[in-house]
Amino acid sequence: MSEYTGYHGNSLEFLKANKISIGDSVKILADITYSGIVMPRYEHSDDKHIVLKLKSGYNIGLEIKNIENVEKKSSIEKKIETNEKIEKNDNLPNILLLSTGGTIASKIDYRTGAVTPVLTAEELNSSVPELGKIANIETKVLFSEYSENIMPEHWVKIAETVKEYSKSQYTGIIIAHGTDTMHYTSSYLSFALAGFPIPIALVGSQRSSDRASSDAALNLIGAVKFLTESKTNGIYIAMHQDENDETIACHIGTRVRKNHTSKRGAFQTIGNDPAFLIVNNKIQKNMKRDFFKVNEFAPKIKINQKVALVKYHPGYNPDSLRNLIDSGVKAIIFEGTGLGHIGENMYPVVKIANEKGIFMGMTSQCIDGMVRMTVYESGRDLLNLGIIPLENMIPEIALVKAMWVTGNTEKFDEIKENMLKEIALEFST
Amino acid sequence: MSEYTGYHGNSLEFLKANKISIGDSVKILADITYSGIVMPRYEHSDDKHIVLKLKSGYNIGLEIKNIENVEKKSSIEKKIETNEKIEKNDNLPNILLLSTGGTIASKIDYRTGAVTPVLTAEELNSSVPELGKIANIETKVLFSEYSENIMPEHWVKIAETVKEYSKSQYTGIIIAHGTDTMHYTSSYLSFALAGFPIPIALVGSQRSSDRASSDAALNLIGAVKFLTESKTNGIYIAMHQDENDETIACHIGTRVRKNHTSKRGAFQTIGNDPAFLIVNNKIQKNMKRDFFKVNEFAPKIKINQKVALVKYHPGYNPDSLRNLIDSGVKAIIFEGTGLGHIGENMYPVVKIANEKGIFMGMTSQCIDGMVRMTVYESGRDLLNLGIIPLENMIPEIALVKAMWVTGNTEKFDEIKENMLKEIALEFST
Numbered sequence: 001m002s003e004y005t006g007y008h009g010n011s012l013e014f015l016k017a018n019k020i021s022i023g024d025s026v027k028i029l030a031d032i033t034y035s036g037i038v039m040p041r042y043e044h045s046d047d048k049h050i051v052l053k054l055k056s057g058y059n060i061g062l063e064i065k066n067i068e069n070v071e072k073k074s075s076i077e078k079k080i081e082t083n084e085k086i087e088k089n090d091n092l093p094n095i096l097l098l099s100t101g102g103t104i105a106s107k108i109d110y111r112t113g114a115v116t117p118v119l120t121a122e123e124l125n126s127s128v129p130e131l132g133k134i135a136n137i138e139t140k141v142l143f144s145e146y147s148e149n150i151m152p153e154h155w156v157k158i159a160e161t162v163k164e165y166s167k168s169q170y171t172g173i174i175i176a177h178g179t180d181t182m183h184y185t186s187s188y189l190s191f192a193l194a195g196f197p198i199p200i201a202l203v204g205s206q207r208s209s210d211r212a213s214s215d216a217a218l219n220l221i222g223a224v225k226f227l228t229e230s231k232t233n234g235i236y237i238a239m240h241q242d243e244n245d246e247t248i249a250c251h252i253g254t255r256v257r258k259n260h261t262s263k264r265g266a267f268q269t270i271g272n273d274p275a276f277l278i279v280n281n282k283i284q285k286n287m288k289r290d291f292f293k294v295n296e297f298a299p300k301i302k303i304n305q306k307v308a309l310v311k312y313h314p315g316y317n318p319d320s321l322r323n324l325i326d327s328g329v330k331a332i333i334f335e336g337t338g339l340g341h342i343g344e345n346m347y348p349v350v351k352i353a354n355e356k357g358i359f360m361g362m363t364s365q366c367i368d369g370m371v372r373m374t375v376y377e378s379g380r381d382l383l384n385l386g387i388i389p390l391e392n393m394i395p396e397i398a399l400v401k402a403m404w405v406t407g408n409t410e411k412f413d414e415i416k417e418n419m420l421k422e423i424a425l426e427f428s429t
Numbered sequence: 430m431s432e433y434t435g436y437h438g439n440s441l442e443f444l445k446a447n448k449i450s451i452g453d454s455v456k457i458l459a460d461i462t463y464s465g466i467v468m469p470r471y472e473h474s475d476d477k478h479i480v481l482k483l484k485s486g487y488n489i490g491l492e493i494k495n496i497e498n499v500e501k502k503s504s505i506e507k508k509i510e511t512n513e514k515i516e517k518n519d520n521l522p523n524i525l526l527l528s529t530g531g532t533i534a535s536k537i538d539y540r541t542g543a544v545t546p547v548l549t550a551e552e553l554n555s556s557v558p559e560l561g562k563i564a565n566i567e568t569k570v571l572f573s574e575y576s577e578n579i580m581p582e583h584w585v586k587i588a589e590t591v592k593e594y595s596k597s598q599y600t601g602i603i604i605a606h607g608t609d610t611m612h613y614t615s616s617y618l619s620f621a622l623a624g625f626p627i628p629i630a631l632v633g634s635q636r637s638s639d640r641a642s643s644d645a646a647l648n649l650i651g652a653v654k655f656l657t658e659s660k661t662n663g664i665y666i667a668m669h670q671d672e673n674d675e676t677i678a679c680h681i682g683t684r685v686r687k688n689h690t691s692k693r694g695a696f697q698t699i700g701n702d703p704a705f706l707i708v709n710n711k712i713q714k715n716m717k718r719d720f721f722k723v724n725e726f727a728p729k730i731k732i733n734q735k736v737a738l739v740k741y742h743p744g745y746n747p748d749s750l751r752n753l754i755d756s757g758v759k760a761i762i763f764e765g766t767g768l769g770h771i772g773e774n775m776y777p778v779v780k781i782a783n784e785k786g787i788f789m790g791m792t793s794q795c796i797d798g799m800v801r802m803t804v805y806e807s808g809r810d811l812l813n814l815g816i817i818p819l820e821n822m823i824p825e826i827a828l829v830k831a832m833w834v835t836g837n838t839e840k841f842d843e844i845k846e847n848m849l850k851e852i853a854l855e856f857s858t
Contacts, residue, residue, distance in 0.1 A: 148770035148807055152744045180766035184743050261768050261798030305744040311764075313825060314613050315581045315734040315832060323752045335740075337609035339690050341577035365825075369690030378577055396742060396794075403744060 006041025010064055011050055018070045028052065029069040030062050055129065058245075059207075059214045086122065088136045093171035093228045095135045097124070098161060100154065101144040102178025104205040104216045128217040135171070135224050147178025147185075147204075152303045152403060155188040162193060162200065163299045172199045172227025174220070179204035179258060179266065182237055186253030187397040188303070190235040190424035191404045195297035199227050201238040201250065206264050215240050215264045222248025222278040229283045230276055234291025234424065240264040241277065249274035252291070254397050254426035257367065270394055271368050271429040293422055303407035304330055309399045311335040311365060312342040318349045325352060331359040331402040331415065334387065335395040340364055340371030341378050347385060354386035359415045361402065362387050363395040388416060391427050401426060435470025439493055440479055447499045457481065458498040459491050484558065487674075488636075488643045517565045522600035522657045524564045526553070527590060529583065530573040531607025533634040533645045557646040564600070564653050576607025576614075576633075581732045581832060584617040591622060591629065592728045601628045601656025603649070608633035608687060608695065611666055615682030616826040617732070619664045619853035620833045624726035628656050630667040630679065635693050644669050644693045651677025651707040658712045659705055663720025663853065669693040670706060678703035681720070683826050683855035686796065699823055700797050700858040722851055733759055733836035738828045740764040740794060741771040747778045754781060760788040760831040760844065763816065764824040769793055769800030770807050776814060783815035788844045790831065791816050792824040817845060820856050830855060 003021035004012055020026060020038055027035045036052035039059060049061040099105045120139055124131060131137055142161060145154060162173060177185060186202050193200075201223040205216035223238035226248070235253035242265035251269045260266040269275070275287035308324045310316075310332055324332060332353060336342050340362040342350075353360055362382065364371050370392045373379030383389070390398050398419075405418045422428075432450035433441055449455060449467055456464045465481035468488060478490040528534045553566055560566055571590060574583060591602060606614060615631050622629075630652040634645035652667035655677070664682035671694035680698045689695040698704070704716035737753045739745075739761055753761065761782060765771050769791040771779075782789055791811065793800050799821045802808030812818070819827050827848075834847045851857075 146770070146805060146807055148741075148766050149772050149774075150743055151772065151774070155743070178767075180768075180770055181743050258767065258795050259797055261793045261795045261800060263798065266795065266798075305746070307744070308746075308749070309740060309742060311738060311740050312577075313738060313828060314579055314584070314610050315736070315828075317734070317737075317756065319756060320737070320749075320753065324749065327746070327748060337577050338607075338687065339609075341575070341609055343578050343580065345578075345580070364690045366687050366690045366695065368688055369692065369695075371690060376575060378575055399742060399744075 006045050007047070007050070009047030011041075011047045014050065014064050014067075018072070020070065020072055021075070024075050025073040026052070027071040027073055028062060028067055030066045034060060034062065035073070036060070053127065058217055086132060089132075093135050094169050095137050095172055095174060095224055095227055096165060096168075096170045097137050097139045097174040097176060098158065099139060099141045099144070099176045100150065100158065100178075102147050102176065102204050103207070104176045104178075104203060104219070105144065124220075128220055130217075130221050131224060134221070135228055137224070145178070147180040147182060150178065150181055150185060152188070152305050155185055155192070156301055156303060158185065159189060159192045159299065159301045162189070162196070163301070166197055166297050170198060172201065174223050174227065175200060175202045177202045177204050179206060179239070183253070183256050183258060183267070184396055184400055186235050186237050186256065187400045187426070188404060190253040190426070191401055192301050193235065193297070193299055194423050195292050195294045196235075196299075197233055197297055199230055199233050200235045201227055202236070202253070203238050206240070206262060206266055218245055219248060222250075225278045225281060225283060226250050226276055230285070232287070232291065236275065237267055239267045241274065246280055248278040250276035250278070252287070252425050252428070254424050255394065255428060257394055257396070271392065289425065289428065292424055300404070300408050303403050305403060307331045307333070307399060307402045307406060309333050309335060309395060311395075312337060312346070314343070316343070316346070318346050321346065321349045322352070325349070325356060325358065329358060330406040330410070331361065333390075333395060333398045333402055334360065334362050335365045336362050336371070337365060339375055339379060340373045340382070340389055341376070342382065344378070344381075347381065350382070350385045350387065357412050359402065359406070359412060359419065360387045361390045361398055361419055363390050363393055363398045365395065367394060388419065390419065392429060393426055397426055435474050436476070436479070438476030440470075440476045443479065443493050443496075447501070449499065449501055450504070453501055454503040455481070456500040456502055457491060457496055459495045463489060463491065464502070465489070482556065487646055518561075522564050523598050524566050524601055524603060524653055524656055525594060525597075525599045526566050526568045526603040526605060527587065528568060528570045528573070528605045529579065529587065529607075531576050531605065531633050532636070533605045533607075533632060533648070534573065553649075557649055559646075559650050560653060563650070564657055566653070574607070576609040576611060579607065579610055579614060581617070581734050584614055584621070585730055585732060587614065588618060588621045588728065588730045591618070591625070592730070595626055595726050599627060601630065603652050603656065604629060604631045606631045606633050608635060608668070612682070612685045612687060612696070613825055613829055615664050615666050615685065616829045616855070617833060619682040619855070620830055621730050621732075622664065622726070622728055623852050624721050624723045625664075625728075626662055626726055628659055628662050629664045630656055631665070631682070632667050635669070635691060635695055647674055648677060652679075654707045654710060654712060655679045655705055659714070661716070661720065665704065666696055668696045670703065675709055677707040679705035679707070681716070681854050681857070683853050684823065684857060686823055686825070700821065718854065718857065721853055729833070729837050731836040732832050734832060736760045736762070736828060736831045736835060738762050738764060738824060740824075741766060741775070743772070745772070745775070747775050750775065750778045751781070754778070754785060754787065758787060759835040759839070760790070762819075762824060762827045762831055763789065763791050764794045765791050765800070766794060768804055768808060769802045769811070769818055770805070771811065773807070773810075776810065779811070779814045779816065786841050788831065788835070788841060788848065789816045790819045790827055790848055792819050792822055792827045794824065796823060817848065819848065821858060822855055826855055
């Protein structure tokens with residue numbers, strides 16, 4: 001990365017004309033005055049804007065043609081000197097931040113030019129200074145993966161780390177995580193760490209911190225507010241509620257889904273309002289139940305990956321199901337249609353799975369609502385073929401639960417019993 | 430079915446005490462006076478209600494303890510005599526109703542006791558008398574399948590029938606269809622019948638007509654209103670907008686999804702408002718574009734079922750993708766995470782698919798929003814491996830389009846070109 005990475009055409013000319021490089025502290029008069037640090041841009045960016053990271057940690061894109069004046073306050077060298085070790089404040093609660101990667105942890109370091117896929121306490125403090133006023137944040141880098149590359153083995157590593165902090169000085173734990181598969185991870189942790197005494201918030205960002213309008217800082221601030229003030233436990237996802245910056249939503253880790261590819265408010269609690277909202281920095285509670293059905297913390301970390309999710313559709317080839325059976329899966333989660341149906345052409349292969357003692361659970365590709373397999377003849381046929389209706393469990397969460405349940409027992413009756421026993425609000429609405 | 434099917438305990442006693450059987454016309458005073466026909470009940474019904482079909486075609490469940498008076502107006506024999514052949518009214522538009530099965534067509538005939546899986550013009554007229562006032566409805570039974578059993582072969586049969594009516598006296602066509610896979614069928618018809626000159630509405634019901642609060646009648650009335658007043662063409666799904674009876678929503682057949690297992694307003698247009706609303710019987714237009722990109726009707730009916738939908742998730746076994754390749758699929762639609770990602774562990778098998786000339790398209794399991802594969806390194810890797818981003822196409826609709834495209838050409842370049850060429854608003858928001 002150079003001192004102008006991502007800038008080209010008009011924006012590059014503008015930087016050079018004003019003797020500004022990435023990393024410099026500047027004061028820019030446009031409609032109002034903005035003070036901040038010049039950030040690098042993405043490779044496909046336009047040449048009409050420059051991006052500033054404001055003191056709030058929030059990034060803003062300023063259109064060059066509206067800029068009336070630029071004042072360079074300090075150059076990049078000056079910035080480095082001020083980047084000191086943070087003092088711990090004994091009056092503030094302590095939060096542990098575990099970094100796993102993802103957009104939120106993909107800071108482009110404008111000092112070294114390298115993409116640093118980590119969040120250190122120092123970096124956090126300099127980019128989101130509000131955090132230091134509400135909590136002492138200690139950070140630990142677990143690994144650095146975009147979330148599409150997070151595998152069940154990574155879930156286990158997170159759980160192995162977290163379980164060591166069940167008796168600690170921390171008020172809560174943040175897990176910085178890519179958003180793509182965040183709800184898979186949150187549901188695994190909800191099952192594996194049942195009874196964990198302090199709250200855990202998975203936090204990501206939909207826009208990386210070098211882009212205008214990154215949501216990273218506000219999601220982190222909201223998560224810390226939640227962890228220090230909610231007086232609850234459980235595993236949550238804390239992200240923007242919508243496009244506005246007023247509200248951070250905390251979703252129950254087993255009832256949440258990423259429902260938009262790019263919006264800041266991409267995550268939604270299915271069938272209910274989010275458990276907590278942080279509205280203009282004030283916490284609101286909507287949740288009416290305890291997160292865990294158990295009081296004692298008894299971690300069960302193991303997982304079995306020989307579980308398949310089968311999304312039925314017209315034209316689905318039953319041979320695909322047959323191949324899954326032959327591959328030795330221990331459980332199959334159907335994402336059926338409507339109230340929980342699959343076509344009659346699937347029955348012969350379903351019968352084979354049943355005879356082999358493979359657990360089969362039914363969810364709905366409608367995502368919202370209960371499966372009900374007693375309403376229609378086809379549902380009753382499937383019940384007779386051994387398929388177990390999984391109420392309103394979200395298909396992806398049912399898949400994760402099946403991996404976790406079959407990781408901890410191989411007995412069919414215990415698998416069935418545990419799949420239907422609520423652990424962490426996975427059946428709640 | 431007996432004269433008391435589904436009634437037991439209190440409700441059966443009540444019927445016997447008042448000498449009423451299923452099919453009788455009665456007048457009941459509860460909070461207000463209800464006139465209607467006593468309907469059978471479901472096998473798992475409670476014993477606290479009796480269900481009346483009102484003259485509007487709407488069913489209501491009356492709690493026995495609130496009933497003050499019952500008056501039998503005519504017995505079942507009388508009812509049969511009045512069920513005459515309907516006269517055609519030359520001043521009204523003509524609508525063709527094709528019945529394919531599903532809840533909407535699953536009338537329990539309380540005269541014969543049989544489940545009659547068809548909608549005849551006579552039955553329609555007696556159960557939804559409003560229809561006769563706004564259009565002449567002619568009916569044709571194509572087949573009788575619950576929609577989970579509707580296969581691509583059934584889609585072809587519907588299209589083969591519909592295409593014969595491109596030059597006819599009909600103002601529009603209703604296809605009565607089960608709701609579970611209705612959006613798969615509507616999208617196939619949108620592609621296969623591109624340019625079809627008159628509007629088509631798929632109509633279903635979430636509650637069968639023998640249940641209190643069936644939505645069948647109102648959905649049908651709304652669809653007829655839409656077909657006769659919209660002055661448009663294209664393929665739509667006409668269903669309740671929400672739990673209220675005020676609004677029927679008409680969704681574009683390629684932009685719609687069943688998003689709730691049981692609600693009356695289960696269908697939603699993804700990323701936009703429905704194309705048309707029928708609010709209190711008045712039509713409102715939201716749609717701003719033409720449905721078809723072509724003006725000439727040139728049906729392409731063929732379909733190829735060797736297409737797979739692959740929903741990626743942590744723990745997805747790349748061997749499953751390998752099995753699909755070996756089974757000879759012509760196209761694979763990925764339901765990736767977020768902006769269109771799958772894990773790095775999939776790359777070797779994706780490479781094989783690419784080398785074999787299999788078309789691979791990317792959609793998102795977020796359902797809403799665009800895939801964008803240039804933002805992150807992993808997206809760019811997948812582009813280099815030959816995966817084509819399918820913008821904001823809904824995964825299920827992309828699957829159907831791939832079946833249709835590969836049914837009509839085997840050449841990779843033509844498959845790619847046609848997958849990306851908008852036919853029927855499938856990329857619209």
